[in-house]
Amino acid sequence: MKSISKYLSAAALMLTCAGGAIAQETASKFPLIPYPTHLVAGKGSFIIKPEISLIVESGTPFKSEADEMNKLLLKAFGSNRKKVAKNTMRSIVFAYDSSISSSEGYKLDITLSGITIKAKEAAGAFHAVETIRQLLPVALETGAVQKTLSLPVVSIEDEPAYEWRGMHLDVSRHFFSISYLKKFIDRMALYKMNKLHLHLTDDQGWRIEIKKYPLLTEAGAWRTFNNQDSACMKRAKDNPDFTIDKEHIIQKNGKTLYGGFYTQEEMKGVVTYAAAKHIDIIPEIDMPGHMMAAINSYPYLTCDGENKWGELFTKPICPCNETTFEFAENVFSEIIQIFPSKYIHIGGDEVDRTNWGKSDACKALMEREGIKDLPALQSYFINRMEKFFNSKGRKLIGWDEIIEGGISPTAIVMYWRTWVPDAPVKAVKNGNTVIMTPGEPLYFDNQPDQYSVSKVYHFNPIPKVLNAEEAKSIIGAQANLWSEMIPSEKRADYMYMPRLTALAEMLWTHREDQYDSYLQRLTEQYKRMDALKINYRLPDLPNLLNEYVFTDEGKLSITAPLPGLTIRYTTDGTLPDMKSPVLPSPLSIKKTELIRVAAFTPAGTRGDVYSLNYTQQQMLGPIKIAPPKPGLNATYYKAFFKQTSLMKDAKVDSAFTTDKIEVPSTVKAPSFGITYKGYIDVPTDGIYSFFLTCDDGGVLYIGNNVVVNNDGNHSAQERSGQVALKMGAHPFKLDFIEGGGGFKLLLKYSVNGSAPQDVPSSWFKN
Structure with missing residues (x-):
């Protein structure tokens, strides 16, 4: 000092x-x-x-x-x-x-x-x-x-470690009020965040007034309920946070419509409010894809007048017609008048370019400009729009797909695709500034679990392969909150708090070794969040599994993770509420049954509901294997599977032997499945717990029992279960599938309540 x-x-x-x-x-x-x-x-x-x-x-x-x-x-x-x-x-x-x-x-x-x-x-x-x-x-x-x-x-x-400390809010899929935007800004300011990225337009809604194109909000800001709304309504039966905010529902021409938009004056007020708290609002108008809400009213924006979903994404606007650029420049001219930020986000992600390849206008443009392929045609659009932004004194930001067809070094790249780990490295080596927003762990719309806060806190924005000079091109990170399944302000609070606090400290102080201190300080911060009426996610109930087994009697004890919380439970399958009995310490379990538990604040706010399946089971006896050989037999399937069960009828691509539950480095296919099969030779009698982390899905079998079911296509999540085993060898099988977009596979165990650890290679036999 x-x-x-x-x-x-x-x-x-x-x-x-x-x-x-x-x-x-x-x-x-x-x-x-x-x-x-x-x-x-x-x-x-x-x-x-x-x-x-x-x-x-x-x-x-x-x-x-x-x-x-x-x-x-x-x-x-x-x-x-x-x-x-x-x-x-x-x-x-x-x-x-x-x-x-x-x-x-x-x-x-x-x-x-x-x-x-x-x-x-x-x-x-x-x-x-x-x-x-x-x-x-x-x-x-x-x-x-x-x-x-x-x-x-x-x-x-x-002083902060990073220049860019951001939060993103998608107001297109589900809409959020002006008052909530100001609350969001207040909370960012409290924790020294400085960039608010507003995703203002997408297929599901156009949320900002553009005076030259009034139909963008008159029509594009409203929709009949879609499949995401329906999914939220279904989940609202058990969780009121999924109830769609009624203030955004109207009746018009005999139809029930959902939506809303911000007038230019309203948004200027929000920008001024944020500026007083030294938060820069970065607007995103997503182009050339994700434009269905605009194309519905202005179909001339596409190459063929069609506006529909392709195999994965909606049809984009056409980069081969001058009318497209006239529209885009007119829209962004008004956006620039609303938002003084030097940054403008153009999106540029998830573009279905199929129709471009069929367009005579595009073929002619590509020949005239020497554009070699469709990714380069997208870059033609992005580069031209960047020049327009620069002429207005602004800098262009785009999602990392913008580098695929070649991009100028002055564009700013926002990295999100975890399955393309070299994207930020390529951008840096191209001379671009990079903002890190990888889906794991910074997509805050992913369902949080007991590891979420730790993953955010320990995230390092700098790719390991960059040297010290190159690392200077990484100016920070932000978390993204996509709102397909976030229909209410309360649900939004739950999804980003307290993860925002972990991100704030990681980007400001950047001290991974202070995590224990952070958790202690976070406990005190919960009191402030209560006073501010933030509907934060209560801390996880500690050391719980998804599936339990017992031989004679099971016992359940749970320590409340925060002072003042009360743990309540049910055994009849209903959700716990404030009238449910308080969980004794311990609860004795003598028959197969479902126990549902949840923590409650003194005000009656309920935390996550945990469904704990208890199964009475005799210890499984070992089988004789002679002569045992080390390792497991593995079969590899080069195909896409939605469920692990679909592998049984698939063609085997190759086979190998391994003593570890891991995906070989030789696997390059975007979608695949692997079955690991053999025996697990345990050294002592006991109740064995297994923890299976998968992205996408996996199922663990021991004997004839499904021990852990983590099936389906989903982001990385851990599921757990138990099995009672006698010392010796037991049939073992693990099915794993990867649907595309990056994989993760991890198996740990504990015995009789010990700390989880890797399964020893010496236990695997075939």
């Missing part, structure tokens, strides 16, 4: 900065997320009284940030907060500091007699105010009037 106030006793200080662990006592006293780059804690507290003065040193650009601080004080003290004469002995001072290198960096000194905030730019001063906010009592968030406030004595020097 360059300077420490005389009010801090050197003997009392504990340094908690990069290179040092955060002590438990300090994490409790300073439950900040993200944790500061450098923090020195002192003894004592500064007492804030209603008459404290705010001083902005002359010539500094921090008036708005001082106003934000004053809003906190007004909220805390109510009518007791009075304007007073400047009192430098009991004041909060905003000062300029040219030595701070980061535009978002700040210094915060809280002493026994006052507070000093130093920054070089206004964003840094604002982040300092948000740090103070997190140190103030949670009661402030509820509007409870205070007589005084207390802040711990501390000296902080802070």
Whole structure:
């Protein structure tokens, strides 16, 4: 630290900065997320009284940030907060500091007699105010009037590790109100996030007013209920968070329609609101694909006038007609007037180019321009639009597909396709700036589980193959919240909180070794989320399996993951509610049955429901195998399967032997299946638990029992189960399928409640 106030006793200080662990006592006293780059804690507290003065040193650009601080004080003290004469002995001072290198960096000194905030730019001063906010009592968030406030004595020097700390919100598939956008912005600001990427248009809805093309919102903003709405309605029967927000449903011309849009004036208001909190809103108008909502009203945008789904995606607009570029430039001209951000996102993902190849206009253009293939034709569209953006002083961002046909080095690439791991590397080596948004773990619309927060916290945006100089092209990361299955504001809250806090710390502090401290601080942050009425996902109930077995008696004990939570259960198949009995410790289980458990807050909010199947089972006896050979026999199927059971009738491509449950590096097919078969030779009697992680699907059999069912096409998820085994060899089979888009396969075990670990290779026989 360059300077420490005389009010801090050197003997009392504990340094908690990069290179040092955060002590438990300090994490409790300073439950900040993200944790500061450098923090020195002192003894004592500064007492804030209603008459404290705010001083902005002359010539500094921090008036708005001082106003934000004053809003906190007004909220805390109510009518007791009075304007007073400047009192430098009991004041909060905003000062300029040219030595701070980061535009978002700040210094915060809280002493026994006052507070000093130093920054070089206004964003840094604002982040300092948000740090103070997190140190103030949670009661402030509820509007409870205070007589005084207390802040711990501390000296902080802070700046972010990454320039781009973003959140994405898809308002096209399901629509979100202006008031919710502002809540979303408030929460981002609290945790020092600085980029909000709004996905404003897609096949399912056009959400921003374009005055030159009024049908985009008059027609394109509304739809009859689609298959995603129906799926949400079905799930709403068990979970009210899936209930579609009624404010977005209207009756028109005898039809029930879902949708909505933002007027240009409304969105300008949101942009101004975000700017005051130093959050940049980046608009996305997705082109040339995902344009069904526009093509419905303006069919001339396609090459053949058709507007329908292809094999995977909808038909795109045509890059071979000048009318297409006229439309695109007119739309983006209005977008540029609404959003002052220097970044404009054009999408560019998931384009079905089939019709382009059939178009005479496209054939002529490709011959005239020397365009060799359809990916290059898409790049022609993107590159031309980038030149238009540049002429308006803006920078183009696109999803990583834009690199496939060649892209200029000035375009910014947003990487999302985890199954194309070399895409960000290729972009960097092409000279492009890259923002990391990989589906695993940063698609926050993926159902969270017990590992989700940890995966986000430990995510490293820098690909390992990049050197230090190349790594500078990775400017940060963001999480994406796609809303196909997020029909309500409560469901949105649940999906991104608390994962946003893990992302915030990863991008600001970037200290993977502070995870335990982060979890402790997160426990304190839940109280603030409660006060802010955020419908966050309650922490997972610990150490639960999907399937249990017992021989004589099963016992279920669950420790509540947060103070104040109550665990309730049912045995009749119904969902637990506040009237369900409290789970005893332990619950004795003496017959095969389904136990459903859930945690409840004192306010009655229910966490995830866990369905625990208990099966009474005799221990499986071993079988004799002679002479045993090491490893498992594996058969490889080069085909697409929706379920593992479909492999039994498929043609075998090849066979191999392996002593590990893993996919060989020689497998290159985008879709395939593998069956691992043989015996598992366990060294002792016991209840064996198995944990099977699959992307896409897998089923584990031991003896004649299905031990873990993780079947189907889905992203990486863990399923678990148990089997009672006597010492010796038992028939073993594991079916695994990959549907395309990247795979993951992992099998772990535990015995009699031990910690999960890899299955030893020596156990596998054939």
